[in-house]
Amino acid sequence: MLDVRTCASLAEAAGILSGDRQALLVGGGTLVMRDVNEGRLTDGTLVRVTDPALTQMSLSGARLELGAGVTMAMVLARPELAFLHGAARAIGGPAVRNMATIGGNLFAPMPYGDFTTALLALDALVVVQSGYGAGRPVPLEEFLAARERGSQGMVTALQVPRPQNPQHFHFRKISRVKPKGIAVLSIAAHLPLAGGRVAQARIAYGAMAPTPMRAKGVERALEGRALDAATLAAARQAALEGTRPETDAIASAWYRREVLPVHLARLLAGAAR
Amino acid sequence: MAKHPVQFRLNGSDRATFVDGAENLLNTLRRGLGDFAPKYGCGQGTCGVCTVLVDGEPHLSCLTLAVACEGRHVETASGMADGPDFHPLQAAFMDHFAAQCGFCTPGMLTAARALLAKNPNPTRDEVVEAISGNICRCTGYEPIIAAILAAAGSSGARRA
Ligand SMILES: Cc1cc2nc3c(=O)[nH]c(=O)nc-3n(C[C@H](O)[C@H](O)[C@H](O)COP(=O)(O)OP(=O)(O)OC[C@H]3O[C@@H](n4cnc5c(N)ncnc54)[C@H](O)[C@@H]3O)c2cc1C
Ligand code: FES
Ligand code: FES
Numbered sequence: 001m002l003d004v005r006t007c008a009s010l011a012e013a014a015g016i017l018s019g020d021r022q023a024l025l026v027g028g029g030t031l032v033m034r035d036v037n038e039g040r041l042t043d044g045t046l047v048r049v050t051d052p053a054l055t056q057m058s059l060s061g062a063r064l065e066l067g068a069g070v071t072m073a074m075v076l077a078r079p080e081l082a083f084l085h086g087a088a089r090a091i092g093g094p095a096v097r098n099m100a101t102i103g104g105n106l107f108a109p110m111p112y113g114d115f116t117t118a119l120l121a122l123d124a125l126v127v128v129q130s131g132y133g134a135g136r137p138v139p140l141e142e143f144l145a146a147r148e149r150g151s152q153g154m155v156t157a158l159q160v161p162r163p164q165n166p167q168h169f170h171f172r173k174i175s176r177v178k179p180k181g182i183a184v185l186s187i188a189a190h191l192p193l194a195g196g197r198v199a200q201a202r203i204a205y206g207a208m209a210p211t212p213m214r215a216k217g218v219e220r221a222l223e224g225r226a227l228d229a230a231t232l233a234a235a236r237q238a239a240l241e242g243t244r245p246e247t248d249a250i251a252s253a254w255y256r257r258e259v260l261p262v263h264l265a266r267l268l269a270g271a272a273r
Numbered sequence: 274m275a276k277h278p279v280q281f282r283l284n285g286s287d288r289a290t291f292v293d294g295a296e297n298l299l300n301t302l303r304r305g306l307g308d309f310a311p312k313y314g315c316g317q318g319t320c321g322v323c324t325v326l327v328d329g330e331p332h333l334s335c336l337t338l339a340v341a342c343e344g345r346h347v348e349t350a351s352g353m354a355d356g357p358d359f360h361p362l363q364a365a366f367m368d369h370f371a372a373q374c375g376f377c378t379p380g381m382l383t384a385a386r387a388l389l390a391k392n393p394n395p396t397r398d399e400v401v402e403a404i405s406g407n408i409c410r411c412t413g414y415e416p417i418i419a420a421i422l423a424a425a426g427s428s429g430a431r432r433a
Contacts, residue, residue, distance in 0.1 A: 003294035004277065004340050026338065030318055033336040036295050037316035046295055048341060073330070093406020094384065095324055095331040180405045 002036065004046045013049045014129050014154050023047050025154055027069060027104035030096055031112075054103075054156065062162055068103025068127075068155040072115065075102065083166040087118035087188070090173040093180055103155045106140075107147065110207050111183045111250055116140070117206035118171050119160060120214060121188035127157040144211040168192045172267050173206075174259065176250070183207045184251045185260055191222065191271050198222045198231075203264075208243040208256060217241030218264065227272035236265045281342045283308065284352025292339040299323045299334035301342075302349065310350040310379040314408075321407030324380040325349050331387045333406075350379035353386065362386060365424035366417070373411035380407045385421045395425055 005023075007013040017023050022044030026032045035041035054069030059080040066075075075081050075088040076097065091100055091114055105115040106126065125137035137159055138146075163169045170189045175181030186206035191198050201222040203215040217238030225231040245256035276291035283306060290305040302308045302325070314320035316335045323335040326348040353360035362385050365371070372378040381404055388395055388403035395403070400421045401414075409417060 001294070003275075004338060006340060029336050029338060029341075030333075033295075033297060033338070034317050037297065037335060046338070048338065092318070093321065094387070094403060095321065095333045095406050096318060098327075098330045098332055099336060179402055 002042055002044060002046065004048060006048045006050060008050055010049060010051045010053055010129060010154070010156055013047050013051075016045070016047050017152075017154055020045060025049070027101035028071060028099035030092070030100050031104060031108060056157075064160045064162055065127075066102060066158045066160065068101060068106075068157055070102050072097035072100050072102070075115075083163055083169050084115075084118060084160075086171040087115045087173075087186075090114045090171070090180075090183075090186070102158060106143070106155060106158075110210055110246060111185075111248060113206050113212045114173055114183055114186045116144070117186045117204045117212040118188040119158060120144070120204035120212050121171075121190045121202040122160050122163065122169065123190075123202060124161070125159040126155055127159065128153045129156045141214055144213075148211050163190060164192060168271075170267055170271055172263060174263050182250050185245075185256055185263070187260075187264055187267055189267055189271065191227070191268075193227075196226050197224055198227065199224070205243065205260070207250075208245045208260060210244065210246070213242060215239065215241065215243075215264075222268075227268060232265060232268050232272065235268055236261045239264045277340050279340050279343050281344060282346045284348055294340070296339045297335050298325065298332075298337040298339045298342055298347070301339040302334060302347070305339075308349050308351050311383075312376060312379065314376070318406075319408070320377075320380075321384065321404075322377055322380040324383045324407065326383060326387055329387070329390065331384055331406075348383075348386075350382045353382060360386075362389070362421065362424045365420040369416045369420035369423060371412060371416040371420040377407060377409040377411075381409065381417055385424070388421070389425055393425060395422070397422065 026046045026048055054067045056067045058065045072088040072091050075084055120140050124140045126140055126143040127137050168191050173186040174184045183206055185208055188204045190202040192200055201219045203218045204212055205215055206212045218235045221234040221238045239261040245253040247253045279292050280289040288306055292301050299311055311325050311334050312322040314322040318333050318336050323333055324331050325334045328346050362382050384404050384407050400418050
C-alpha cells in the first residue's frame with residue numbers, strides 16, 4: 001500500500017527518508033503522481049513537506065537562494081529572477097507550472113529537466129540534506145553525476161550565482177509542439193564577455209544525455225575568444241562531444257544529434273549580435 | 274490502511290471526507306464528493322481535463338494529492354454558474370460553439386477563468402498560452418479562443 005506522511009519540518013522529513021528505503025519525497029507531484037496513477041508506484045510512503053523553508057527565496061545577495069519547493073510559477077512571479085523566466089516558462093502549461101518545483105526538476109528524467117539545464121549553465125549549487133544535520137552545497141554538475149549513479153538525498157535549496165549581466169545568459173528549448181511541448185533538446189549558455197572575449201563560458205544541454213550535461217568541448221572552443229565566425233564554426237564542430245541522447249516518443253537519438261549543432265549555432269549567432 | 278481525513282472549501286462550501294493516503298484530488302472530487310465536472314482523461318498531466326483551481330490557481334487534480342488540499346479553496350467548473358445563470362465564459366462557449374463533445378470543456382473553462390481573473394483583457398497570445406495545457410480533440414481550438422476573448426469583451430488585439 002502507498003501511504004502519505006505530511007511533515008511540518010525538513011528535519012522530520014529527512015529523518016523519515018533516511019530511515020525508510022520505501023519513502024519517497026513528493027514535491028509538486030507532477031512526476032510522482034503520474035507513477036501512482038499508472039500503477040508504477042504502489043508501495044511505500046510519500047513524504048510531503050509543508051515546512052515554509054522549502055519555498056523560501058532570498059534574492060538579495062550575489063548568490064540567490066531558492067528553496068527546492070519553489071515552483072516554476074513562483075520563479076515567474078519574481079522580476080529579480082527575469083533571467084530564469086525563459087526556462088521556467090518553457091515547462092508545461094500554466095497548471096504544471098503552478099505545481100512543478102525546481103527541486104523536482106533536478107530529478108526529472110530526460111527529456112525533462114529544462115530548468116536544471118539553465119541552472120547548470122549558471123554554475124548553481126545544490127543544498128542537500130542527508131539525514132539530520134546541516135546542508136552542504138554541492139556543484140550541480142557533481143549532483144547530477146551522483147544522481148545518475150542512483151544516489152538519493154533530500155534537496156532543500158538551490159543556490160544560483162546571479163549573472164553579472166543577464167544579457168549574457170541565453171536559453172533555448174526546441175520542441176515540436178507550440179506553444180508548449182516536451183523538449184527535443186534544450187540549450188543554456190552563459191557567455192560573459194570581457195573586452196569582447198568570452199570569459200568562463202558555460203554551455204549546458206538538456207535531453208542530450210540521461211541528465212542535463214555541460215558541453216565542455218564547446219566551452220573550450222569559446223573560451224577567451226571573440227564570438228566571430230571562426231569561433232562559432234569551432235564551437236559547432238565540438239557540439240556533439242560527450243552527448244548520449246536517447247530515442248523516445250519526441251525524437252530519435254539520431255535526430256537529436258542532427259539538430260543540436262544547428263540550434264547551438266543559432267543560439268551563439270544570436271549571442272554574438 | 275488508515276484513511277486520512279481531509280477538509281477543504283469546494284466551490285464555496287466546506288466539505289470533509291476521508292481519502293486513501295496517496296489518493297489524488299480528482300478521485301476525491303468525483304468519487305468522494307460527487308463533483309463530476311473535472312474529468313479523468315490521461316492521469317499524466319498532459320490533457321488538462323481535470324484542471325481545477327486551488328486557491329485561485331489552476332492545478333491538475335489528477336496529479337494533486339487530496340491531502341495537500343487541506344484547508345484550501347478548491348473550485349471546479351461546477352461552481353461557475355450562479356443558479357440558472359451561466360457564467361459569462363459558459364455563455365460565450367455556447368455562443369461560439371466552443372464545445373462539441375464537451376469533454377475538454379470543464380478544464381478549458383477553468384483555465385480561462387484563472388486567466389481572466391488575473392488578466393481581464395488578454396491578448397489572443399495570452400489566451401493561447403493560458404489553455405496550452407488543455408487538449409481539445411474536437412474544435413480545433415479557434416472557437417474556444419474566440420469564446421474566451423468574447424467573454425473578456427476583448428478583440429484580442431491589445432498588444433502585450
Ligand atoms: C504535462 C507535463 C508537462 C511537463 N513538461 C515539462 C517540461 O517541459 N520540462 C521539464 O523539465 N519538465 C516537464 N515536466 C516534468 C515535471 O513537471 C517537471 O520536471 C517538474 O519540475 C518536476 O517537479 P515536481 O516537483 O513536480 O516533481 P515530483 O513529481 O514531486 O518529484 C519528482 C522526483 O523528484 C524527487 N524530488 C522532488 N523534490 C525533491 C527534493 N526536494 N529533494 C529530493 N528529491 C526530490 C521525487 O522524489 C521524485 O523522484 C512536465 C510534466 C507534465 C505532467
Ligand atoms: S487527467 Fe489530469 S491532465 Fe489528463
Ligand atoms: S469539445 Fe471535444 S475535446 Fe474539446
